[in-house]
Amino acid sequence: MTAPRWVRTLTQPIAIEDVVAYLVAAAEVDLAASVIFEIGGADRVGYLDLLREYARQRGLRRFVVTLPILTPWLSSLWLGLVTPLYARVGRDLIEGLRNETVVRDPAALAAFPVRPRGMRAAIARALVHEDRQFALTRWSDAMSSQRRRPAWGGERFGSRIVDTRVAHVPLSPPAAFAPIERIGGDTGWYYADWLWRMRGFIDLLAGGAGMRRGRRDTEKLLPGDTLDCWRVEAVEAPRLLRLSAEMKLPGRAWLQFELAPDPAGTSIRQTAIFDPLGVSGLLYWYGLYPAHRLIFAGMLRGIAAAAIRAAARG
Secondary structure (H helix, E strand, C coil): CEEEHHHHCEECCCCHHHHHHHHHHHCCCCCCCCCCCCCCCCCCEEHHHHHHHHHHHHCCCCCCEEECCCCHHHHHHHHHHHCCCCHHHHHHHHHHCCCCECCCCCHHHHHCCCCCCCHHHHHHHHHHHHHHHHHCCCHHHHHHCCCCCCCCCCEEECCEEEEEEEEEECCCHHHHHHHHHCCECCCECCCCHHHHHHHHHHHHHCCCCCCCCCECCCCCCCCCCEECCEEEEEEECCCEEEEEECCCCCEEEEEEEEEEEECCEEEEEEEEEEEECHHHHHHHHHHHHHHHHHHHHHHHHHHHHHHHHHHHHC
16 A cells, blocks of 8 residues: 555554543642643554554555655545545544654653553554444444435445345234344255355355354354354344354454334344455455345345244244
């Protein structure tokens, strides 16, 4: 990737949790007069070091070439193309790279009991929080707040791509959730099982687990259970099932089902989430999106039909 020469400028990044710790501690610091304290993390690094450490923790391999001809305007356009940032925001960020932002006066370390963490720990914590916040997102609320028709290929939320759809069934949430909890294994995936088996075979050739693992129990799921090429990350019957993919992928993937009562019965929201690993991940997602869209839409229709048939039988 190309970057402006300013990525070598020194900075002293501080974790947001450490900033909050300083603010809390400030309420108890006894000062005779107003004082300005400079705070920063434990490491002085270049912005390039931040990029490389983030890439390392995300499992990305990046070769960076710095170019002196990249102006802030050109850099911001590139940033707007390859990241979720708006070009205007990117331009302001890049303009700031010209100046060093390091602590010159270490008085804060003597006045406060806070010992800020280093760059690696701060990035690791940020990624953990990002994953947790993303996992707790209610996609019914997130997508309705968009107030526009879903984009082809899914919506971008940060670095992740989200493709979601809804089906309504005239049943209670427990009745609608029953076929979802039986998914996979001998039950199958409610649509185009031969495509799932083909995907499993390709995964086996790539060194993955394929679809041969099945499931522990035919009726009930528990967090941590294997489910063909997935693993159960969360299950809260009759409200939520979230699966994380364990097949070989250029990124991370989840499949989530959310159920909520509505005036006509129950709405079932199916959400596919993909966190692409660089350009190869984007090519994978958008190249296979027509097939994924067909399979996931057929799966949701199959789940709704199975729930209605089961209710009719008894």
